[in-house]
Amino acid sequence: MSIDIGSIKHFKPLLNTSNLPREEPYRYDGFKTESKILPKGHKKREDARAFPEAVQWDRDQPVKLRDGITIYCDIFRPADLVDEKLPAILNWSPYGKNGSGALNLHVIPFQACRPQSTRSDYESFEGLDPAEWCKRGYAIINADPRGCYDSEGDIRNMGTHEGQDGADLVEWIGSQQWCNGYVGLAGNSWLAIAQWWIAAEQPKHLAAIAPWEGASDLYREVICLGGVPHIDFHEILNSIFVSNGTVEDQSAMIREHPLYNEYWEDKRAQFDKILVPMYITASYSTGLHTMGSIRAFTEAKSSKKWLRIHPTQEWYDLYAPENIDDLDKFFSKYLKKTNNDWELTAKVRLSILKFNGEPVFNQEEENYPILNTEYKRFYLDNDTSTMIPNSHTKYNALTYNAESIDRKNELMWKLVFDEKTRLVGFSKAVLYVSTKSHNELDIYVQLRKFDTSGRIINHINFPKEALRACGMKDESEILNTNIFKYRGPKGALRVSHHITKIEDGGDDISPKYKHDQSKPLIPGEIVMAEIPFWPIGIDFEAGEGVALVLAGHELPYPEFPQMKPSTQNKGFATIHAGDHYPSFLQLPFVSFK
Template identity: 45%
Template sequence: MSAAFPIEILQRECPRPESDPRYDDSETRTITLPKGYKKQPEYAAFKTDTIFEKDIKIPLRDGTIIRADIFRPVRATEKLPILMAWSPYGKSGRGVFTFDHVPGRAGVARSKLSDYEKFEALDPADWVARGYAVANIDSRGAYDSEGNIVCWCSQEGRDGYDVIEELAKYDWCNGRIAMMGNSWLAIAQWFIAAERPPHLACIAPFEGASDVYREIVARGGVPTTVFMSFLRNVVVGRGTQEDINGMIKKYPSMNSYWEDKRAKVDRIDVPVYAAASYSTGLHTFGSFRGFEEASTEKKWLRIHSTQEWHDLYLETTNDELQKFFDRYLKDVDNGWENTPKVRASLYRYNKEPLVNIPFSNWPIPETRYEQFYLNANGGLQKLPPPESEQGIISYQSDVPFMQMDSDPGEVAFSYTFDKPVYILGSARVKLFMACPDHNDMDVWVQLRKADSSGKLLRQITIPAEDTGIKDDELELQNCMQYLGPSGALRASYRALDPHLSTTQFPEHNYYEKRLIERNTVVELDIGLWQTGMAFERDEKLVLKVSGHPMSLAELPMSRGTENLENRGVHQIHLGGNAPSYVAIPFVPLHA
């Protein structure tokens, strides 16, 4: 059993650092990288003379020693703030997973980066010249950092607290530390900032989940091991890592272990500049929750229209990040506070997206929800069907599927708009369902956009000029093409959690299962993750329902690997005393 939890925390061996072909050694040393230095001819050059302190040792409160690389200018006229990047993915050009494993490198050309950046973090070759020190941290257990790797929890928060306070002691540091980065680097920010380290001045979480159970490993209470099966092979170290897949198999319901992996974002009291997108299958909901619930009044949200890695390395993104960091790490009076609190994007699918639309807050205060009822003809209508038009639509829930757009066992309901409309926020679906063949159901829902002829559309998230891949040759992969927002629910977890549910999104009680009786109709309240979609007249909104995920797979190797527990037929009851519907968030917009 763990000292922190009354249950055994399962562990698995990490791949060793030597398995990373880019691993060199663990020697602590200082190197000077002159202005114009390139690791290889195809990489970006350093823009100023830079001190590179490799594998310095930083103590944690329990005596564990972890490793960091620090980059700072050779010549600095004043004390420097530090930008800290935190993850187990390796530091300064290390890492098993690289952009070379992604089609078109996600639009991030080698010439944009120095290969000294930590994966998913800002590049020191650029940021040292902007007047910052960059600290790339190998978190507990990663590579040559001592201990065992922990995943997204309060322990990681405490570790980050300790490192921030140690970094602030350097005589060349001005005592202000910020955090930045994508994915794990953003998730860690929620946990670390919630610990309130005194020298943390601000954070920039650019797309990070904030609740591991509800957003990554058991969305809607449906356990999944696909993503963690990939991730466990790209984090390396000399000890063990938490066996998240083993834990979700052994403990599929909520408990204290999983609750510890929900960041206490309401404790965050430093300025926050958060980025979000609709196109990630991991981080969308957590990015919005982190922004909404952070207690600080100084918070901003930018919902971009591309993909997280592509966005992070755009020059415009880095210039705006500098404005934010300059304000809160250097006290530069640059008007940052005039930045709109929320800037949103909306996908048009067959046209360029609408971007940087300003709003006063999130959720959008002007949001108007409208209900569309499912009917037995496969349509959506604004009035509930009367008893005389009651019906049942069924689908086979246990068919093989590949997540390559429109698998078998999916039913669809559509509505044609008679004027331009704009959807922005979280839709919510209420379904009355039964299963004659099993005592539980795993149900997925998805919203799609179709053109006037009924053809389902996909949104390409990274411009072809950046990937070098023609649109019709793009991999059917979620990071490259977005279909629409989705939601999921295991019927036995249908009871709502009144403390976490909001008007926009239902959260469920995952502590207790209530199996269903066969052929008994139950009411399922399913929230869909946030989206932004623009429709022209005669274009169609499509609601799809299925017994499997309908988003494109995150990685090609994960297609068809999901092991689900559905059996037999699922029935959707429509009309009369079973008014199944979808509630859509519309916003006024003059685009």
């Protein structure tokens, strides 16, 4: 089977459920339609969280979609409320309905500081735990979407078709005799991403959504950042999906269709169609979701939307007790129709990192970017590898090996702050560049913090006391992955795409590109490349500063250890600065509260 989006078709086979092992890492114990009571104190495994109250588990329940395909879901309800009409929360996940997938916190070092004793193992990966939420008076539904595990069909990887499937399930849930007619969506990553498309379908029973960090433009934010194809992460996802059918193969799609077209347009969320209340979270630590979450907040048509930017890692944040309480307050308002004070919550609560100190938590703001942000430009001085506040420097060219993945071939310019400084929002680099011999150039940039000694430092995405409580003996055990360490906001651009820059007539604090065509570079010809960074939120003490790092390869730590640096560049490139080539970095300054 294939899906037509425009004229494009591409699917690939996957591991079949009949071939799954019944032990780690999949732990899939087969298909079985049944209803049973999980008694108070029940544990799925010895080290798992016990159920605080009895729960009815309706397993592998069939739901027929609009085209006749049958999918299956697990339904968890408080056992003492089975005759009541309950608000429902749907976790739409391709990873297995109840801890039965290959991607799971069990395979993450230190279990992301959320040990099994805090989770029942009946939760979908990155979803809400029924042991926690049933006791709060909700029905929890974990779905195997189309093509996943024993659900019929082929896996649809984001976009309109997946949104239609999810909307069909929302309507089915809302019409069940045990539901009060109000359905919410929740979950992190894929579970958050799917919410954009499901909500855009506007199913009548959908009352609120809580996307816990979710990309919203697959091409520009994940698989082709800056127009540069990156398929490693999707190759890992394809390796862990389980299906009796096939999966929409986006790695193959980007190889065959590297320019933006109608296929990729379908993978960009239509926020103008989302009307329901939204509780959106974002973080700086993810290399996948930050821009998507913030774009959702700024563009969604909903008049009731809240954004919380936190300073930790997404899984750690999802299962934090205080955040569970906060989310319950949101869902109580819109799914239970409780008369609480949720709507007095600040529209924006943001965190600001220090890297070498405790972050600022939940600073309240009315909007994002922050009102009265002052944007300042600092010009590259290639002679001193610094950035200065005026453009009247003499011309100097700096040539580097663009195809090298060796750190010694990275370029760096530093800016020291002479007073306490706060940067929050969007930055951009405007660079005048040329190649020596090739007709293409991929540029990667990153902003990094250095301390008063000039040493580049990282932010650890988990509280160190939480890491120690989960078994860390020494900081050297913390992996150099984006899950654990944040280096700073990133940006990238395939320079041949510079001709597709979208002129929006605004202040252009964050350049945008269509990426639907390219113009080969002429070796030796100087071109202006305007590169947006993902949002920043960092405090600096006097004597500390920010470094602009540039290379021909990705600069953040990888999401997973098996993802290695790579480059598609060839030969040498040059950064021109000074005189008629005012290369600069623009930064967002905000005042302290």
